[in-house]
Amino acid sequence: xxxxxxxxxxxxxxxxxxxxxxxxxxxxxxxxxxxxxxxxxxxxxxxxxxxxxxxxxxxxxxxxxxxxxxxxxxxxxxxxxxxxxxxxxxxxxxxxxxxxxxxxxxxxxxxxxxxxxxxxxxxxxxxxxxxxxxxx
Amino acid sequence: xxxxxxxxxxxxxxxxxxxxxxxxxxxxxxxxxxxxxxxxxxxxxxxxxxxxxxxxxxxxxxxxxxxxxxxxxxxxxxxxxxxxxxxxxxxxxxxxxxxxxxxxxxxxxxxxxxxxxxxxxxxxxxxxxxxxxxxxxxxxxxxxxxxxxx
Numbered sequence: 001x002x003x004x005x006x007x008x009x010x011x012x013x014x015x016x017x018x019x020x021x022x023x024x025x026x027x028x029x030x031x032x033x034x035x036x037x038x039x040x041x042x043x044x045x046x047x048x049x050x051x052x053x054x055x056x057x058x059x060x061x062x063x064x065x066x067x068x069x070x071x072x073x074x075x076x077x078x079x080x081x082x083x084x085x086x087x088x089x090x091x092x093x094x095x096x097x098x099x100x101x102x103x104x105x106x107x108x109x110x111x112x113x114x115x116x117x118x119x120x121x122x123x124x125x126x127x128x129x130x131x132x133x134x135x136x
Numbered sequence: 137x138x139x140x141x142x143x144x145x146x147x148x149x150x151x152x153x154x155x156x157x158x159x160x161x162x163x164x165x166x167x168x169x170x171x172x173x174x175x176x177x178x179x180x181x182x183x184x185x186x187x188x189x190x191x192x193x194x195x196x197x198x199x200x201x202x203x204x205x206x207x208x209x210x211x212x213x214x215x216x217x218x219x220x221x222x223x224x225x226x227x228x229x230x231x232x233x234x235x236x237x238x239x240x241x242x243x244x245x246x247x248x249x250x251x252x253x254x255x256x257x258x259x260x261x262x263x264x265x266x267x268x269x270x271x272x273x274x275x276x277x278x279x280x281x282x283x284x285x286x
Contacts, residue, residue: 029172036168037200038207048221049206053199057174069177070190072198074227074275079220124223 007067008133009105012095020058022090022116025083029054044082051083051113051122055091068131070104077124081115088116096125105130142217144284145256150247156212156240158267159204161196163234169200195231201273202226205240205264212240218282222257226275230266237267245276255280 039047060066093111112123178185186194246259258281264273
């Protein structure tokens with residue numbers, strides 16, 4: 001997995017804001033996700049966890065190599081405004097804390113999910129276990 | 137919002153417990169979720185790489201399992217007429233592998249007034265349990281549930 005287009009714990013900069021490309025949430029997303037997980041759409045016609053799921057994929061397309069995530073450890077999240085079908089969402093994130101463990105590291109990432117009007121739909125903190133750079 | 141059948145804030149009690157049906161997580165679930173979310177992390181998609189990993193095989197996306205438990209709990213408790221999810225504090229404690237069967241245990245831990253007229257705040261503790269009885273995800277969700285007259 002140690003390819004040059006990946007970031008490791010040591011490469012993660014605290015405070016650097018990373019924005020993902022945007023994606024329009026469609027009826028197809030709502031139907032596919034609803035069928036897969038069996039969750040009815042929320043107040044805005046989009047399931048509550050769907051924007052976060054889409055942001056996890058958008059994160060891979062950010063203008064920086066993806067961090068080697070070993071495990072998603074937890075998150076603390078607020079739903080501020082319902083997403084609607086037709087909204088074009090993207091996420092902005094920054095690492096706010098790093099802690100080195102023996103063979104890996106923990107990073108705390110602040111993430112917001114925004115719509116096309118720059119309104120914050122959801123936001124919170126994610127705790128991720130990430131790989132350390134392998135010894136050369 | 138249109139009135140829909142279902143429970144209101146007044147119908148809920150602290151200590152009320154729900155136990156959801158079970159669901160077996162399949163390879164297809166993981167493949168579809170990778171395609172839908174765009175999260176193709178090798179953890180979820182590369183069977184060969186994962187053979188030599190700590191987990192020994194592909195594991196389900198944490199957010200897939202989180203989403204599945206939401207669906208299971210919807211099937212495991214009476215519907216509410218009006219409800220909004222406000223927040224979640226969640227821990228991913230262990231991996232879910234292909235073939236694992238999950239169910240959700242949930243309990244109402246607090247009911248209180250909210251700042252939103254016509255709505256009450258409900259706190260729910262949840263545990264996602266696998267077929268071995270291991271809690272693999274757990275946390276607390278905060279909801280607004282509509283009052284009867286709201």
